[in-house]
Amino acid sequence: MQLFHMNFDPLSRFVRLVLNEMGLAYELIDEKPHLRREDFLNLNPAGEVPVLLIDNIFPLVTPYSIIEYLEEGVVSAQQSLYPPNAMGRAEVRRLLGWFNQKFYHEVSQPFIFEMAQKRFLPPELGGGTPDMAILRAARANIGYHLEYIGWLSSRRAWLGGEVLSYADFVAAAHISVLDYFGEVPWENVPQAKLWYARMKSRPAMRSIFQDRVVGMAAASHYGDPDF
Amino acid sequence: MQLFHMNFDPLSRFVRLVLNEMGLAYELIDEKPHLRREDFLNLNPAGEVPVLLIDNIFPLVTPYSIIEYLEEGVVSAQQSLYPPNAMGRAEVRRLLGWFNQKFYHEVSQPFIFEMAQKRFLPPELGGGTPDMAILRAARANIGYHLEYIGWLSSRRAWLGGEVLSYADFVAAAHISVLDYFGEVPWENVPQAKLWYARMKSRPAMRSIFQDRVVGMAAASHYGDPDF
Numbered sequence: 001m002q003l004f005h006m007n008f009d010p011l012s013r014f015v016r017l018v019l020n021e022m023g024l025a026y027e028l029i030d031e032k033p034h035l036r037r038e039d040f041l042n043l044n045p046a047g048e049v050p051v052l053l054i055d056n057i058f059p060l061v062t063p064y065s066i067i068e069y070l071e072e073g074v075v076s077a078q079q080s081l082y083p084p085n086a087m088g089r090a091e092v093r094r095l096l097g098w099f100n101q102k103f104y105h106e107v108s109q110p111f112i113f114e115m116a117q118k119r120f121l122p123p124e125l126g127g128g129t130p131d132m133a134i135l136r137a138a139r140a141n142i143g144y145h146l147e148y149i150g151w152l153s154s155r156r157a158w159l160g161g162e163v164l165s166y167a168d169f170v171a172a173a174h175i176s177v178l179d180y181f182g183e184v185p186w187e188n189v190p191q192a193k194l195w196y197a198r199m200k201s202r203p204a205m206r207s208i209f210q211d212r213v214v215g216m217a218a219a220s221h222y223g224d225p226d227f
Numbered sequence: 228m229q230l231f232h233m234n235f236d237p238l239s240r241f242v243r244l245v246l247n248e249m250g251l252a253y254e255l256i257d258e259k260p261h262l263r264r265e266d267f268l269n270l271n272p273a274g275e276v277p278v279l280l281i282d283n284i285f286p287l288v289t290p291y292s293i294i295e296y297l298e299e300g301v302v303s304a305q306q307s308l309y310p311p312n313a314m315g316r317a318e319v320r321r322l323l324g325w326f327n328q329k330f331y332h333e334v335s336q337p338f339i340f341e342m343a344q345k346r347f348l349p350p351e352l353g354g355g356t357p358d359m360a361i362l363r364a365a366r367a368n369i370g371y372h373l374e375y376i377g378w379l380s381s382r383r384a385w386l387g388g389e390v391l392s393y394a395d396f397v398a399a400a401h402i403s404v405l406d407y408f409g410e411v412p413w414e415n416v417p418q419a420k421l422w423y424a425r426m427k428s429r430p431a432m433r434s435i436f437q438d439r440v441v442g443m444a445a446a447s448h449y450g451d452p453d454f
Contacts, residue, residue, distance in 0.1 A: 045375070046324075046325060046329055058314060058317075060317050060321075061321040061324070062320060062321055062323075062324035064291055064320055064323070064324060065317045065320035065321050065324065068317070068320060069313060069316075069317045072316070073313050086296060086299045086300050087285060089295070089296075089299070090287050090292045090295070090296045093289060093292035093295060094288040094289055097288070097289035097291060097292065098273060101289075101328070102273055148272070
């Protein structure tokens with residue numbers, strides 16, 4: 001399997017974490033979607049990462065399509081990251097939507113674009129200096145999302161229910177990107193911090209803690225489970 | 228089952244079409260998400276439609292969570308709207324992402340907000356007259372999406388492959404909303420028009436052709452399969 005991804009894209013990071021946790025081997029291929037490389041557009045006409053290429057020929061597109069394909073035929077029941085009952089799975093899928101759509105549009109996407117991508121883009125593709133009004137709005141949104149994570153983790157063993165699931169990895173994927181920039185107000189929500197400390201100590205998380213943005217150091221606690 | 232929906236929200240309309248096609252009975256409940264009704268926020272803290280309430284107690288949130296729940300335990304193999312093989316299902320799930328995320332953000336959401344919702348909102352929630360620059364961009368995007376529908380339907384029996392699937396209903400849900408406003412340039416893409424004529428003649432589509440926007444008539448061909 002080959003994973004076409006982009007560093008600090010939370011959707012790509014989510015799939016990496018899932019493949020790591022399942023113990024599946026894969027090759028990681030850096031893709032810059034804004035270059036609109038023709039071979040990549042043949043894999044995904046939407047021109048977006050992540051894409052998981054199976055057997056060099058079949059591209060799985062969107063995190064949703066990727067995880068359902070893995071669940072349907074690639075992994076064993078022990079490796080599954082869904083709860084065993086239908087209502088539990090429905091709750092995990094709701095949270096996948098919460099993070100990959102709501103959190104993504106309200107926090108991750110504006111934040112990453114302003115902080116990490118804009119500096120490397122030409123002006124005609126929206127390059128330039130960060131827009132402070134957009135960053136302020138994204139920072140306000142992080143606060144309420146972090147409270148929601150704290151609320152969930154104070155009522156359940158894990159974010160999606162009683163077992164570790166995709167809900168934890170999707171939340172950790174988005175949160176870890178913001179945490180690189182030191183933008184998660186951990187001290188305000190101790191329950192969320194306790195949940196993330198447990199996630200950070202998982203081996204599946206190790207490789208993402210080595211990602212770096214050129215010219216921008218990680219927050220000092222970025223990879224440290226005791227933060 | 229109770230479906231909390233909003234007229235002309237394409238995500239809600241997608242779920243209605245699916246339930247109609249499966250022949251499942253449900254009660255339709257009008258919800259205005261911007262009112263942030265407390266009972267509705269208890270069902271879905273994201274405050275978004277559609278929500279499918281099962282047995283008066285268990286809310287299914289996001290179209291993704293709804294259809295996977297139906298597939299896992301509610302409908303028979305004959306009623307399933309997925310192809311029978313894993314790769315076929317992956318392709319349909321890719322197209323669900325294409326329409327419910329890409330098409331939604333590039334076309335449906337800006338269009339519906341500017342044309343139908345803005346007139347009924349107070350200024351502090353973004354109400355007012357349509358922004359012509361946003362409408363121009365959405366209109367340009369309709370063109371390339373319609374070509375993609377034509378491209379798919381010229382190579383396959385249905386949009387997602389050889390069987391009628393969620394891919395057809397999700398595309399029809401979004402397209403039918405734009406078609407109400409007369410905003411689909413059908414004459415430019417005959418293959419897309421042929422596909423939509425087949426969809427329009429399905430009984431599952433009938434109820435949505437009765438939806439009306441107050442003070443705005445439907446395009447003359449809106450519900451007519453011979454358009």
